[in-house]
Amino acid sequence: MPSRLPPGQFETKAFPVLQSGRVIDSLNLQNYSLEIYGEVEKPMKLSFSELSAWPHSNVVADIHCVTTWSKFDTKWSGVLFTDVCKLVKPTSKAKFVVMECEEGHTTSLPLREMLKPNVMIADSYDGQTIEAKHGGPVRMLVPHLYFYKSVKWVRKLKFVEKDEPGYWEVRGYSNTANPWEEERYS
Ligand SMILES: Nc1nc2c(c(=O)[nH]1)N[C@H]1C(S)=C(S)[C@@H](COP(=O)(O)O)O[C@H]1N2
Numbered sequence: 594m595p596s597r598l599p600p601g602q603f604e605t606k607a608f609p610v611l612q613s614g615r616v617i618d619s620l621n622l623q624n625y626s627l628e629i630y631g632e633v634e635k636p637m638k639l640s641f642s643e644l645s646a647w648p649h650s651n652v653v654a655d656i657h658c659v660t661t662w663s664k665f666d667t668k669w670s671g672v673l674f675t676d677v678c679k680l681v682k683p684t685s686k687a688k689f690v691v692m693e694c695e696e697g698h699t700t701s702l703p704l705r706e707m708l709k710p711n712v713m714i715a716d717s718y719d720g721q722t723i724e725a726k727h728g729g730p731v732r733m734l735v736p737h738l739y740f741y742k743s744v745k746w747v748r749k750l751k752f753v754e755k756d757e758p759g760y761w762e763v764r765g766y767s768n769t770a771n772p773w774e775e776e777r778y779s
């Protein structure tokens with residue numbers, strides 16, 4: 594059976610907390626909003642309750658941090674990115690998605706990576722509202738890539754024609770971030 598552990602990773606039962614700065618704890622269910630804009634036919638700005646009313650899916654996924662920890666069977670709920678696209682309708686120019694977080698942190702991915710199974714806007718972890726330290730109330734989940742692509746405290750999704758490499762990527766981390774190929778650094 595193929596290993597569930599990508600090369601150079603170890604399994605942890607803990608859920609480490611990692612980010613570039615401090616934990617952002619100023620977002621809550623009342624003040625949260627998510628904007629989806631750029632190369633889409635239907636730009637939108639959603640409150641947390643409006644996002645909650647979108648079609649939800651459950652995902653169970655293994656996650657892999659570039660600092661070498663992996664955690665198996667993490668349980669999330671949220672809106673699949675494929676379902677987001679059915680609602681906002683990317684234009685033919687949309688080739689990349691820039692994920693913009695509270696306090697300016699960003700990452701980006703090609704639209705085709707975002708359309709893979711299990712990529713979601715997550716608003717629940719392990720049956721509960723996501724804790725601030727893990728990016729709550731709303732974070733991205735892109736479980737097939739190193740976890741720095743799964744940004745916390747996401748506020749805007751911008752569909753663009755040209756890539757805009759993100760915070761970790763301009764600091765030497767891989768822009769493709771495939772853990773099975775050990776794409777850690779660029
Ligand atoms: N907004 C924001 N999201 C971020 C980061 C960050 O610095 N800022 N770091 C990433 C990194 S490197 C990792 S490993 C995961 C960690 O998520 P966790 O704290 O829930 O384990 O968040 C990612 N999302």
Ligand SMILES: [Mo]
Nearest residue numbers: 658659660741
């Ligand atoms: Mo990370």
